[in-house]
Amino acid sequence: MDVCSCAGEYVDLLSTAENRTCRTLTNHLRLLPLGSVPVCQTVTALFDDLRSRLLASRQVDVHKSVTRFFDELFTLVVRRHVLGIVSVDRRDTAADSDHAACIRSLRRDLRPDPLEGVGDRFGADVDRAINSSRVVLDALQLASETVTSAADDWATSTSCRQALTRLRLCGLCDGRLDWGSLRPCRGLCVNVARGCLAVIAVELGPRWERLVDGLARLIARSYGPHDLEIVSKSLDGIVADGVLRVIRNAPHFYSQVKLLLYCDVDDLDAAQSKSHVVK
Numbered sequence: 001m002d003v004c005s006c007a008g009e010y011v012d013l014l015s016t017a018e019n020r021t022c023r024t025l026t027n028h029l030r031l032l033p034l035g036s037v038p039v040c041q042t043v044t045a046l047f048d049d050l051r052s053r054l055l056a057s058r059q060v061d062v063h064k065s066v067t068r069f070f071d072e073l074f075t076l077v078v079r080r081h082v083l084g085i086v087s088v089d090r091r092d093t094a095a096d097s098d099h100a101a102c103i104r105s106l107r108r109d110l111r112p113d114p115l116e117g118v119g120d121r122f123g124a125d126v127d128r129a130i131n132s133s134r135v136v137l138d139a140l141q142l143a144s145e146t147v148t149s150a151a152d153d154w155a156t157s158t159s160c161r162q163a164l165t166r167l168r169l170c171g172l173c174d175g176r177l178d179w180g181s182l183r184p185c186r187g188l189c190v191n192v193a194r195g196c197l198a199v200i201a202v203e204l205g206p207r208w209e210r211l212v213d214g215l216a217r218l219i220a221r222s223y224g225p226h227d228l229e230i231v232s233k234s235l236d237g238i239v240a241d242g243v244l245r246v247i248r249n250a251p252h253f254y255s256q257v258k259l260l261l262y263c264d265v266d267d268l269d270a271a272q273s274k275s276h277v278v279k
Contacts, residue, residue: 003140010054010133010228017232018047024236029243031076032085042072054130054137062130066123067108070115070242074107075100077243078257082250103257110256114249118242122235129231132222139215146208147200160196 022040025031031039049065052058079085079100107114166188224230 003137003144006140007055007137010137011051013228013232014047014051014054017235018043020236021047021239024240025073025076025243029077029080029240031080031243039076042069042076045069050126050130054133056134062127063123066119066126070119070122071104071107073239073242074114074246075103077246078103078250081243081247082254082257106253106256110253112249112252114246114253115242116245116249118238118245122238122242125225125231125238126235129226129228132226133228136215136218136222139211139218143211143215146204146211160192163192163195166192 022043025039025043033039046065046069049060050062053060053062222228
């Protein structure tokens with residue numbers, strides 16, 4: 001498997017997990033959009049960060065991205081299932097966003113944790129799996145670059161270039177004749193390939209063997225909690241578990257969020273000072 005196809009499979013796994021998580025939150029748990037921001041946009045923001053970390057396309061702190069996601073998730077769940085907000089006034093999205101910001105600010109200060117550590121578990125699982133997958137991609141890229149560099153060297157060597165020139169004179173090896181009709185150049189093809197590849201074997205030797213062995217061991221260990229395929233299939237379930245825990249623990253923090261029902265951004269500090277954390 002080459003680097004591009006392997007990376008593509010990893011990206012597909014994350015995209016599938018994103019779609020499942022979005023369906024779980026909107027269809028099964030019936031969370032409402034926050035102002036003009038759809039619920040699935042919150043999910044997409046998280047998975048965009050995960051894909052960027054996987055492909056190393058930009059610097060991403062996975063734990064910070066996951067924390068932001070669960071801050072938003074807590075806000076959505078509290079508004080829908082704790083405070084009973086069943087509709088959104090599209091005419092007053094500013095007040096709606098202010099109220100959400102007040103609830104969001106409260107989440108990390110609540111004790112006990114209404115998510116019961118689900119956010120931390122989600123972050124640890126996905127970070128470990130993505131890091132493992134990133135290492136596999138880096139190793140495949142290194143192997144690919146090594147082979148390409150070595151191939152460029154032997155293909156431009158005098159002896160190999162001369163052999164390839166002779167090979168081009170063979171109609172069979174050039175693809176102009178059918179294998180079933182005539183085979184005058186089969187041995188020549190094999191001998192040229194052996195001769196040119198022997199240069200690579202001598203140049204790389206034990207170092208290449210160690211790289212291949214190391215890559216094999218790395219892939220072998222990328223199962224279980226390090227396997228992105230296995231971890232990605234559990235992400236929507238972990239998110240749903242977090243939602244249910246927030247709902248179950250609502251009696252522990254209902255009084256605090258009730259104080260924020262008419263909060264706006266300017267009142268945020270005052271509202272937080274009024275909120276007493278339940279031990």
